[in-house]
Amino acid sequence: MTKTLAAALAAVLSVGGLAPAHSQQVPASPAGIAIIPQPVRLVPGTGSFAITPATRIYVGPKNDELRRIGQSLSEEISRATGVVPPVVAAAPGKNLSGAIYLKLLAALDTLGPEGYTLSVQPAQVVLAARQPQGLYLGTQTIRQLLPAQRTASASLPAVEVADKPRYQWRGMHLDVSRHFFPVEFVKQYIDYLALHKMNTFHWHLTDDQGWRVEIKKYPGLTSVGGYRDGTLIGHYGAKVPEYDHVRYGGFYTQEQIKEVVKYAQDRYITVVPEIEMPGHALAALSAYPELSCTGGPFKVGQTWGVYDDIFCAGNEQTFAFLQDVLTEVVPLFPSKIVHIGGDEAPKTRWKTCPKCQARIKAEHLKDEHELQSYFVQRMEKFVNSKGKTIMGWDEILEGGLAPNAAVMSWRGMEGGTAAARQKHQVVMTPGEFVYFDHAQGDPTLEPLSIGGYLPLEKVYSFEPTPSELTADEKKYILGAQANLWTEYIPTTQQVEYMVLPRMAALAEVLWTPASLKNWASFKVRMQPQYQRYAALGANYAKSAFNPRQQFVPDTTKGGDVVSLLLDATGPQVTYTLDGSAPTPASTAYTGPFTLSRSAVVKAASFENGQPAGKTTTTEVLAHQALAAPTRLASAPHKNYRSVGPLTLVDGLHGSLSHTDGRWLGFLGTDLLATIDLKKTTEISRLRSTFLQKPEDKILLPRMVEVAVSNDGHTYKTVYTGPVAAAQPGTSIGEVKADWKKTKARFVRVTAKNAQPLAPGATTQDTDTWLFADELMVQ
8 A cells, every 4th residue: 555545544544534635625627637526535646657558457366346347447448548458366465566456445444335545656556445336436536537538648647535425325317208218228328327426226117108117917017008109299288289199119128127237236326116106107007997096998198297097096906916016126126225106196086986985984094195195105015025115206295104215305305304304214306406307508509398497507506415404314315316307308319418417517416525516616627527428429418518698687786687607617708789699709708797778698608719509599678677676475486486576577588488487486376566666757568478387287367457656555556457368288478558658666566366375275275376477667
């Protein structure tokens, strides 16, 4: 062991953990070292270790596992340099120059099963860990020290690393039910996880649109449930549904499942299967309709969304069927966890099903929510009998959580927080931060997606452990993962586009201590990572090079403060305000500026005079109320608050996506906004827009009222009327309110929810939304 490595180990062992090195706080990559995720302790050295034909990889004698790890490292070196270092099973008694050593050391207990140390010196490289898994993860660090692009001669920069992960669950999810992907690509997906030091692959195998795992006792699950007669064209709810009428599907045989699981095991990645129940079951019911409440017939789902037909909880045959299915599934996956879904299970059929109602009565249950809890707990007992633990989406909290269940919190952080307080293990996966099916750049420049907006920086800002938990409760947060639902992701190329580079940001969130996270440093370290993606032939997204346009209303300046942000480092950003295409000679962006007039803001990035990304465009429509102080009588729903009341007066119009950050959402309540124009102004018109998306219960207001005032106390109504009829499906309705010219300082706008709350009711008693956007006063 080298003196420098011994010193690093002494520092680690003396404090029972890893002490951060001051040098890695610097945003720039020291000595060309760019590791993602950022190691816990990294100290650059002097010089480098040359990769030559004489280089050897030495592993312990008679250790096939270390030989396999050494062989994978040899293959990575070969890809980067053309040199193929042989793996030597028995290391000599003395240290040799030009050697790479892989060692298991009992003294590294404090690093846990995934920790490792790495010492790169000009004479030799020593990678050490307590467990083989740690060695494998350490080889991924060596891989990132190699050149991103293949070169004839290469070296590793001298460095000392002591490292271990922050969380034990570092995961990626892949939905193969909505769209099916071949075994070879699933392996490639697992390779991407390995590159980013992820350790959990959540495989979503069953849903309404397809059953993807062979069950020998029930061949109809794949012969019938594995194929649909067509797929929705375009976006769900955007218009009258159209289908391609092309038979679509596929499934994995049990032998293929074993092949994938073994492939993942060789990379120290656990495969967690998900078999959905009691909802998202239409594919299964299409093959076996007797397991439903109505008896069918059914067809495998051709569109997206949630279906009312789910497994019948009052039918004993349902439980026998699911137990048979799990009896075949469990042996295929060494994972201790079996995910049973449990989300989005409408109780519509259960409420009218005699068998389900009889079950509620016989089991002394309160309602259908407790019936779902009964369902989950019954399946949990069976899974426990197989030596496994169940995990479900946070809906399994409703009606009472099964005794030993783990929770995956997707509807925000609240479900996971509640589960941790009940001393249940939790994996955080909130849509706001880690739903990689959301657009990662300007939606107008991105492929068709489910909606939402999740840029790289937002992923990087994710903190999986809620601060409000006690120290003991925080121990139940296992980690987090990103989910990739594939309704709008039909190809393997698009899967890559949606997960890369956001997987890198999540990897650092889950591995690196929160105190060492540094967005500026991460952007610098991503530069060679982009080159590595290109060398792998991955179709990674280049949205990080598209300027993100942010508009924040400033009530003191009377306009929007405009920021043009890149999630990449290096390129120069230029912009125009007249709608013309930016060039390298256009106005250079040097910092935020205030915009108080109508404009079409176009921005682009350039490297060496060439476009680095796509041009982004935002239209700002100035009006009398632009950035005017605005207050609301009732707060918007916490999930749709954007920048608060000023969202209504920022000069920006929302898109057809209610998650684009430009809408305020009100659940069961009205919009009542009061705008202060700051001085008495002659006004005669208001234009406002509201979103309609019936499938999500987003309805146009039934009435809009405009009132004006000089003193803010006495108001005169100047307009009352409906919202102009929108097109069927998802569309935007507009209010055109005109009145006789009036001098006023205050404008009050009231929009009545289509189905308001009854007196004494709570928002839990309604599911009707009102989404409001710009209030343009003229």
